[in-house]
Amino acid sequence: MIWAFAVAAAAILYLALRFRRFQSWVEPVLTIVVAIGLAAALLIWFVEDRGPSGTVATPTAETPVLSADVITLSEMQATVGQPKTSYRVTGQVTNSGTVPLQSFWLDVVLSDCPAGTCREVGRDDALIVLRVLPGESADFSTFAVFPGSDLTPITAPKFDYGIRNVRALTR
Structure with missing residues (x-):
């Protein structure tokens, strides 16, 4: 759908360069095309966020529940x-739960702790999509980025990890 607006904008710009009388129409026409595109994108975003009945999807009684207490790093x-x-x-x-794990959010906090005094440098989180059966373990790898951590040198980095928004595998 976005390509249609790009083609319309390109055609309008071509006509403005080709015909002098069309130049006075370029700004209003492009403004209208952009406004229609934004309205369509907003409408699509709202429609896709809702379920078929028009309500926001909520977990049902059949959805397995997995708490962060049974997941260990x-x-x-x-x-x-x-x-x-x-x-x-x-x-x-x-x-350590009774249902398979599908995903969780990993929270990472970077602190600089020279001489036992810590100052927080930054926080980041990452979505880890990893299916782990009950009673099993699995390795994972991700990246955490701390913008601005290069402005002051970190001499004794210390990382704290946490998990949240644990999701069970649904079939």
Whole structure:
């Protein structure tokens, strides 16, 4: 659909360059085309966010529930990436629940702790999509980026990890 608006804008610009009388119409016509495109995008966004009945989708009683208490992280490591503001975060997730894990959000907090005094440098989060059966573990890898962490050198980095929004696998 976006290509239709791009073609219309290109045609309007071509006509403005080709015919002098059309130049006075360019700004109002392009404004209208952009407004129609934005309105269509907003309408599509609202329609796709709603379920078939017009209501926001909510979990049903059949949807398995998996809490963050039964998901544990271990062997967490962070290594400096390229650029130096990014870190490759690796670890292992264990599902101690009774239903399969589908995904979770990993929260990463970077602090600089020279001489035991910590100051927070930044926070980042990442969606980890990883299917883990009950009682099993799986390795994962992602990146965390801390913009501005290159402005002051980090001498003793310390990472804190947390999980939230755990989702169970639905069939």
